[in-house]
Amino acid sequence: MPRVSEAQPSRGAAPGGGPAAEAAKDQDLRDLFGRSTAVFASLAGPAHMVETANAAFFAAIGGGDRVRTGVPIAQLMPELADQGFLTLLDQVYRSGRPHTGRDTRVVLGTGPAAREAFFDFTYEPRLDAGGNVTGVRILGVETTQVKQAQRLTAEHRALLEQIARDTSLEQVLEGMARTIEELAPEEVLVSVLLADPDGRHLRHGAAPSLPDFYNEAIDGIATGEGVGSCGTAAHRRRTVVVCDIARDPFWDDFRDLADAAGVAACWSTPILARNGSLLGTFAMYHRTPRAPQDSDLALARVFAGTAALAIERHQAEQARLAAEAKEKAARRDLAFLLKASTLLTSELDHAQTLQRLAGTCVPVLAPLCAVDVVDAGRVRRIATAAAREADEALLASHIPVYDADDDAVARVLASGLSEVARRVPTGPGPWHDLGVTGYVCVPLLDRGRAFGTVTLLSTGEDAFDGHTVALAEELARRAASAALNARQYTQRVTLARDLQAGLLLPQVPTLPGAEAAVYYHPAGEGLEIGGDFYDLFPLSDGRWAFMLGDVCGRGALAATTTALVRHTARAVAPLLPGPDAVVHAVNKALLERPDSHGTGFVTLVYGHLAPADGGGLDITLVRAGHTLPLLIESHGAVRTVDLQGSLLGVTPDPHLTHQHLRLKPAQSLLLYTDGITEARNDENQQFGEERLADALSGALGAEHTAPDIIEALTRAVRSFTGPHDIDDDQAALALTAT
Numbered sequence: 001m002p003r004v005s006e007a008q009p010s011r012g013a014a015p016g017g018g019p020a021a022e023a024a025k026d027q028d029l030r031d032l033f034g035r036s037t038a039v040f041a042s043l044a045g046p047a048h049m050v051e052t053a054n055a056a057f058f059a060a061i062g063g064g065d066r067v068r069t070g071v072p073i074a075q076l077m078p079e080l081a082d083q084g085f086l087t088l089l090d091q092v093y094r095s096g097r098p099h100t101g102r103d104t105r106v107v108l109g110t111g112p113a114a115r116e117a118f119f120d121f122t123y124e125p126r127l128d129a130g131g132n133v134t135g136v137r138i139l140g141v142e143t144t145q146v147k148q149a150q151r152l153t154a155e156h157r158a159l160l161e162q163i164a165r166d167t168s169l170e171q172v173l174e175g176m177a178r179t180i181e182e183l184a185p186e187e188v189l190v191s192v193l194l195a196d197p198d199g200r201h202l203r204h205g206a207a208p209s210l211p212d213f214y215n216e217a218i219d220g221i222a223t224g225e226g227v228g229s230c231g232t233a234a235h236r237r238r239t240v241v242v243c244d245i246a247r248d249p250f251w252d253d254f255r256d257l258a259d260a261a262g263v264a265a266c267w268s269t270p271i272l273a274r275n276g277s278l279l280g281t282f283a284m285y286h287r288t289p290r291a292p293q294d295s296d297l298a299l300a301r302v303f304a305g306t307a308a309l310a311i312e313r314h315q316a317e318q319a320r321l322a323a324e325a326k327e328k329a330a331r332r333d334l335a336f337l338l339k340a341s342t343l344l345t346s347e348l349d350h351a352q353t354l355q356r357l358a359g360t361c362v363p364v365l366a367p368l369c370a371v372d373v374v375d376a377g378r379v380r381r382i383a384t385a386a387a388r389e390a391d392e393a394l395l396a397s398h399i400p401v402y403d404a405d406d407d408a409v410a411r412v413l414a415s416g417l418s419e420v421a422r423r424v425p426t427g428p429g430p431w432h433d434l435g436v437t438g439y440v441c442v443p444l445l446d447r448g449r450a451f452g453t454v455t456l457l458s459t460g461e462d463a464f465d466g467h468t469v470a471l472a473e474e475l476a477r478r479a480a481s482a483a484l485n486a487r488q489y490t491q492r493v494t495l496a497r498d499l500q501a502g503l504l505l506p507q508v509p510t511l512p513g514a515e516a517a518v519y520y521h522p523a524g525e526g527l528e529i530g531g532d533f534y535d536l537f538p539l540s541d542g543r544w545a546f547m548l549g550d551v552c553g554r555g556a557l558a559a560t561t562t563a564l565v566r567h568t569a570r571a572v573a574p575l576l577p578g579p580d581a582v583v584h585a586v587n588k589a590l591l592e593r594p595d596s597h598g599t600g601f602v603t604l605v606y607g608h609l610a611p612a613d614g615g616g617l618d619i620t621l622v623r624a625g626h627t628l629p630l631l632i633e634s635h636g637a638v639r640t641v642d643l644q645g646s647l648l649g650v651t652p653d654p655h656l657t658h659q660h661l662r663l664k665p666a667q668s669l670l671l672y673t674d675g676i677t678e679a680r681n682d683e684n685q686q687f688g689e690e691r692l693a694d695a696l697s698g699a700l701g702a703e704h705t706a707p708d709i710i711e712a713l714t715r716a717v718r719s720f721t722g723p724h725d726i727d728d729d730q731a732a733l734a735l736t737a738t
Helices: 019-033 055-060 078-083 085-095 144-164 169-183 212-218 228-236 255-261 294-345 350-361 389-397 408-415 466-503 556-575 579-592 688-699 706-721
Strands: 037-044 049-053 099-108 115-127 133-142 189-195 201-206 240-242 265-272 278-286 368-375 378-386 419-421 436-446 449-459 514-521 532-538 544-551 602-611 617-624 630-632 638-640 658-663 668-672 730-737
Touching: 037 055, 037 115, 055 133, 078 085, 078 099, 085 099, 085 115, 085 133, 115 144, 144 169, 144 294, 169 189, 169 201, 169 294, 189 228, 201 212, 201 228, 201 278, 212 255, 228 240, 228 265, 228 278, 265 294, 278 294, 294 350, 294 466, 350 368, 350 378, 350 449, 350 466, 368 389, 368 436, 378 389, 378 408, 408 419, 408 436, 408 449, 436 466, 449 466, 514 532, 514 706, 532 556, 532 730, 544 556, 544 668, 544 730, 556 579, 556 602, 579 602, 579 617, 617 730, 630 688, 638 688, 658 668, 658 730, 668 706, 688 706, 706 730
Parallel strands: none
Antiparallel strands: 037 049, 037 133, 099 115, 115 133, 189 201, 189 278, 240 265, 265 278, 368 378, 368 449, 419 436, 436 449, 514 730, 532 544, 544 602, 602 617, 617 658, 630 638, 630 668, 668 730
16 A cells, blocks of 8 residues: 555554553554564584574574574584684583673674674573583573664663753754664655644754755645645644655645655654644655554654654743743833832922933833923923934924824823824924834823823834833823822922911011020921921010920821910910910810810910010010920020929810029020920930030020020031931020020
């Protein structure tokens, strides 16, 4: 028959594991390495007369007229004399000791019919009942086929080592093809075709001995029934053997090509992955029509399995490299977005945020970038970036038309959707001068509505791909959020600043017989209203009221409490006899406030001052749970003013006491909040009252003023805490008698 369309299908259809696959593998090894042939012969007497022998012995020595007994072995096989085997027989006969040979080479026959063979054998003495040697037995196993297969096995092992060392697939397949071609007993031409991922076409893999024109012609052939040996084997997932290409219908479309290449037979074995998917085909071509032996098909299956291992290893490596490249690209994108996000959120001005957005896009995403926002019903170009200053200036000079149908920015603002084009933007613009060839316009969204756009412009042949567009959209999303947060932050800071200003003196008033100086530093970045406060306001008869306090908490509730304290004191002070009565009124107001206006306590120092007869100041003051005031002498010495009094807003009777002081000219009274004494340095140490007193006494001269006191205080605190932000509000009020 010209074709064996399916050779041993059960053995070619077990790509996975299991007993069937193992049995098929064992059978392939037996077919490939050959079945062992056991030989036996019994020789008698010193002449080594052949008494009996099995058929395998006579077949091994050549058969024909050598199949006979009753003759000395030297006469039956004269070629043994020159190879030393008869001498070994004589030694065993005389000594009675057996002799064993392993993988021993022997030439059987003479002349052209001689052949090389290999045997494992034993010469064993034959003994009679008295223990005398009567002859020699020959027991052996021919290993010729195994010996011949060892070279092929060694080459096969080398191929496996190459696969393990991640040698390129091209080198492995080329080496495999050449190995089979060199070691096969008859001329064979090997070809390996690789399947496309979808398994529908076969591509050239290796065919070192087939003509180039043949390899080029079959590169890309389809898999299907009747498409040559390889296309059919790939389609069937089974070995297809064509013994005579000239007569086989599978080759109708390729017969002339095969004739030109000088091939007449083709046996093709599918290369299957462990999951049964198609990897390619392994084909063996012959110059003359020929049918395969079991060993030929076993050889094809073994090396098809080797090719499968190499291809799967290659595919796994390619998948790993692709995954690493994808992961590297993802890390690069993430690093870009993280860096961009850091830049965008580090600026709390929304205009600067959008300018940084444009600078981030160039040149990573595009050579040109413009950011436009809607402001008072018109489009305003707020930021641009380009590699050259002239291009940036030219791009900045162009302003899109808000309601123009032919303008990309207007369309994106209206739709809220990105627009991508590989052409010059429609509408007027400096596109020719900038060399623009394409654009991406991405919206900046606020709760689904576009308040601006980011336009990336390409130049030259570079075009925007989906990856760049996705990055631009993600960056625009982050930039929009950062810009909106910056704008809200600015609005909140402005609101907090305005509210704080309403709770503090717009300017320090001029006092009769006294000089005043104040200091106020809220904690944080100005987003919340501080809890510290101070005030100075006039009373009747030339007297003035002063206060400095600290509200528990910060923010709107603290502002409510601060306003309550200040306004209550200002309202009742002209009507009540002294500071202690005013503070009691403030405490009553705090206790009666609604819970929605806050429940926190307040610390306070409140007093009245008036010029003293003969110079200086008369001061009466009350302390309610606040830090102790400091009295600063004219020469700089500092001492505390010890006053009793508990927190306000806690109990109906805060147990207040008042004290009278007379400040001589150049003497000062300093009120301060605990944010100053509790300020901490890098070692988490507090500034404390002692450091405050030392700083003032060491820095103030005999003619110090109220501003000098504030300057000495703030300089000492800054030197102690360093540049980092403070944790609590700080306030101070200095009064100096003039």
